Amino acid sequence: MKITILDGAGSDGGTLAALHASLVAELDARGWEHRSFILREMDVKPCRGCFGCWVQTPGMCIVDDASREVSRAIVQSDLLIYLTPVTFGGYSYELKKVLDRSICNILPFFKMVKGEIHHVPRYERYPRLLGVGTLPQPDAESERIFTTLIERNAINMHCPAHAAGVVFDGEGPEQVERKLHTLLTAVEVT
Amino acid sequence: MQKKALLLVGSARRPRSTSESLGSHVLERLKTQGFDTEVILIHRAHRSEEQHAAMLDAANHADVVVLAFPLYVDCLPALVTKTLEQLATSRRAGTPKAGQRLLAIVNCGFPETSQNETALAICHQFAREARFEWAGGLAMGAGAAIDGLPLEERGGMVRHVIAALDAAAAALAAGTPVPQETVALMGRPLMPSWTYSLFGGIGWRMQARRHGTQKRLYDRPFAE
Numbered sequence: 263m264k265i266t267i268l269d270g271a272g273s274d275g276g277t278l279a280a281l282h283a284s285l286v287a288e289l290d291a292r293g294w295e296h297r298s299f300i301l302r303e304m305d306v307k308p309c310r311g312c313f314g315c316w317v318q319t320p321g322m323c324i325v326d327d328a329s330r331e332v333s334r335a336i337v338q339s340d341l342l343i344y345l346t347p348v349t350f351g352g353y354s355y356e357l358k359k360v361l362d363r364s365i366c367n368i369l370p371f372f373k374m375v376k377g378e379i380h381h382v383p384r385y386e387r388y389p390r391l392l393g394v395g396t397l398p399q400p401d402a403e404s405e406r407i408f409t410t411l412i413e414r415n416a417i418n419m420h421c422p423a424h425a426a427g428v429v430f431d432g433e434g435p436e437q438v439e440r441k442l443h444t445l446l447t448a449v450e451v452t
Numbered sequence: 453m454q455k456k457a458l459l460l461v462g463s464a465r466r467p468r469s470t471s472e473s474l475g476s477h478v479l480e481r482l483k484t485q486g487f488d489t490e491v492i493l494i495h496r497a498h499r500s501e502e503q504h505a506a507m508l509d510a511a512n513h514a515d516v517v518v519l520a521f522p523l524y525v526d527c528l529p530a531l532v533t534k535t536l537e538q539l540a541t542s543r544r545a546g547t548p549k550a551g552q553r554l555l556a557i558v559n560c561g562f563p564e565t566s567q568n569e570t571a572l573a574i575c576h577q578f579a580r581e582a583r584f585e586w587a588g589g590l591a592m593g594a595g596a597a598i599d600g601l602p603l604e605e606r607g608g609m610v611r612h613v614i615a616a617l618d619a620a621a622a623a624l625a626a627g628t629p630v631p632q633e634t635v636a637l638m639g640r641p642l643m644p645s646w647t648y649s650l651f652g653g654i655g656w657r658m659q660a661r662r663h664g665t666q667k668r669l670y671d672r673p674f675a676e
């Protein structure tokens with residue numbers, strides 16, 4: 263099992279830093295190979311929306327920066343894990359800057375998926391997707407949006423399975439471990 | 453005092469974007485209703501600290517903020533997210549001006565309007581957290597059919613879009629929420645989904661030919 267972790271924490275890591283550490287411990291215990299990208303430390307420019315990655319340098323963003331390495335790691339993983347502060351229900355800037363730059367991994371052409379139009383896959387296989395967000399305290403609407411967003415991304419990016427969960431400030435290590443255990447089991451490749 | 457309306461454009465596409473076409477239509481209408489209007493391109497404002505500070509200041513002082521952006525990976529583009537994060541932080545630090553209203557306008561590349569729902573939910577949640585009054589959210593699919601042109605140049609296909617944006621501007625000027633009928637009108641399909649998909653496919657191949665990449669469109673550079 264090859265795993266890519268995209269850590270979208272801002273400078274005030276807090277709960278997310280502890281979550282990352284617990285996640286790594288859990289993956290090590292399962293003997294799963296993992297690689298983390300600490301996105302705030304990576305100089306990745308925001309997408310310009312030029313679609314050059316589809317028509318100019320097909321499969322690769324025309325801008326040669328660290329986002330290429332992230333897009334490559336995504337395609338080559340069995341499981342992709344997003345770690346992010348839940349931001350108005352969605353992702354943080356740090357996470358989103360690399361996600362926008364990864365549309366090179368699909369084709370521009372359209373096909374029907376679950377009754378809606380989506381893009382045709384570029385690759386034969388894509389990773390499963392696990393989104394784990396952090397929030398200061400429970401917030402039903404933010405959690406609903408976050409779960410829906412992970413589900414929408416899984417459809418858009420052809421992920422064969424997905425799961426999402428939220429960890430709150432002040433939750434103890436055992437609680438976090440239990441949540442991670444359940445989420446990882448939900449996306450485990452059997 | 454004259455009321456202020458600010459358009460924040462969340463697309464980096466140049467020289468033109470569909471977000472700007474839609475947003476500036478609303479802004480023009482507000483101008484005729486006596487609003488003092490300003491347009492800021494978010495990606496440009498992030499180029500210098502001065503422009504960036506001016507953007508946050510304008511957003512913190514406008515009576516009406518119109519946020520127009522393209523759907524990126526089922527939600528808001530990275531720089532739009534960053535701007536909202538910063539705006540929320542600046543507003544948490546003080547007491548935001550009372551009664552500021554936010555209208556979000558999102559367009560996406562797929563034909564179905566419903567694909568924008570998560571993005572609008574995020575904007576609504578932002579309004580709650582950053583203490584803006586939520587005037588409403590308008591969404592449309594098939595954004596490429598407008599392709600950044602002024603709406604008046606897109607003919608009958610966008611007649612309902614113009615009507616919806618006019619109604620939204622009237623609601624903003626009157627201080628009332630954007631009516632549900634307006635939201636539904638905006639979201640009506642521009643054309644049958646199969647026509648849009650067919651022309652889309654042809655369009656990508658034409659662009660590839662221009663770049664001499666038509667035989668490499670299906671490349672898999674990251675397979676190994």
Ligand SMILES: Cc1cc2nc3c(=O)[nH]c(=O)nc-3n(C[C@H](O)[C@H](O)[C@H](O)COP(=O)(O)O)c2cc1C
Nearest residue numbers: 311463469470471522523524525526560561562595
């Ligand atoms: C990085 C990126 C991600 C995108 N993701 C989506 C998406 O998830 N769903 C969709 O329908 N369109 C998606 N699009 C297409 C844009 O929303 C569409 O082209 C839109 O009309 C662009 O509007 P603009 O001219 O205002 O930039 C994406 C485009 C880019 C560049």
